[in-house]
Amino acid sequence: MGTSFARSFALLALLCLLLPCHGKGKLSTKFYAKSCPGVATIVRSVMAQALAKEPRMGASIIRLFFHDCFVNGCDASILLDDTATFTGEKNAGANANSVRGYEVIDAIKTQVEAACNGTVSCADIVALASRDAVNLLGGPTWNVQLGRKDSRTASPSAANANLPGLSARDMTALSGAHTVGRARCLFFRGRIYGEPNINATFAAARSRRARRAAATATSRRSTTRRRTLRQRLLHEPGGAARLLHSDQELFNGGPADALVRKYSGNAGMFANDFAKAMVKMGGLMPAAGTPTEVRLNCRKVN
Incomplete structure (x- = not known):
């Protein structure tokens, strides 16, 4: 709490000027138009059910999206479970006590896999679910750019320290x-x-x-x-x-x-501005060369 949020804004802007911010890649609102045309409907349906059961879950899914994208891009790395040989981001200090909703993403993934096996990434599901959470809670909506892939790696150290390459206006x-x-x-x-x-x-x-x-x-x-x-x-x-x-x-x-x-x-x-900032944040991508895939189970690599 020693550094003010306003100073953090200035730091973020400076980082974007000095460092190459991740680009959007080849994302498109029509990415699944042929391969999985019903994905948006499935995601919204499961989100509506989750919020009807627990309205707080909307905020949790939004936070999940933030904490995924702010660490090396929107790659669903936050969804990976720890194993005996792998340490992910879920139990990083910034996530362990505040990020939840993994079971909602699991429920969406199960239905999406039943409709379109091995097609839709977990990262895209999180992006769609976050948009629907905002809208179902009374906020704006926007067209979600799709086509992300899921990382096969995670970074607990970055989860504790990373800053997103976004402008002060976006962060506000x-x-x-x-x-x-x-x-x-x-x-x-x-x-x-x-x-x-x-x-x-x-x-x-x-x-x-x-x-x-x-x-x-x-x-x-x-x-x-x-x-x-x-x-x-x-x-x-x-x-x-x-x-x-x-x-x-x-x-x-x-x-x-x-x-x-x-x-x-x-x-x-x-x-x-909120909708635009969410689209911009959703365009943060993993660094070139990061091993990626479309996970069949969001909690583990294929």
Whole structure:
């Protein structure tokens, strides 16, 4: 928490200038038009069932997509289980206590394999499922570029340290995903006990709850309904949107303030930028030469 989110934005932009960011490759919205035309319908159906059972799962799938793409590209490496001879990304510090929803991806994969054996990658399933999670929770939709392959490798070290090659605007828009889901106490405990720029009443209420159930999830607003994260940052001082340090830093006298204000007054602009940023993030690809395949089981290599 020592480095502000605004400074992180600047670092991300600098990294994109100095380093070759992964390109989109040969992705297409029509990639499965002939080989598996019903894949989008299958994914949305399973996601709708999962969210009907547990609305929080939408946020979990979105987070799963983020944590996959932010580590060496969108290659489904996060889905690989550890074995006696292989250590994947699932138990990396950034993932072990916050990423879930693997069983939903498994359920989708099972149905997709029944319809189109050995055709659709797990990485593409995660991309489609994330889009549907956003839309089913009341957010925007977009056309998903498809044609990714699944990595045969994973990087637990990168999962702990990697940064995506995205712009400050992209990262500001993508942080709107914090509008949905839950946050575990360990991710905001330091903030409610020590940061000066948090509403004292809100901090006291959260600290009491944290003491009662330090290991449980704290509820946050469940959808993007009529008010986005940006609006809550501006109009609800100390509210749930400021639970996380990174959210507070979005509107704290830094370069992101102007964009926050714009998003607050223009929900359509926020939805449009969020969708564009999701497409851009989904275009982050593994480095050239990475061994890939279309996995038959998302949890292990073929």
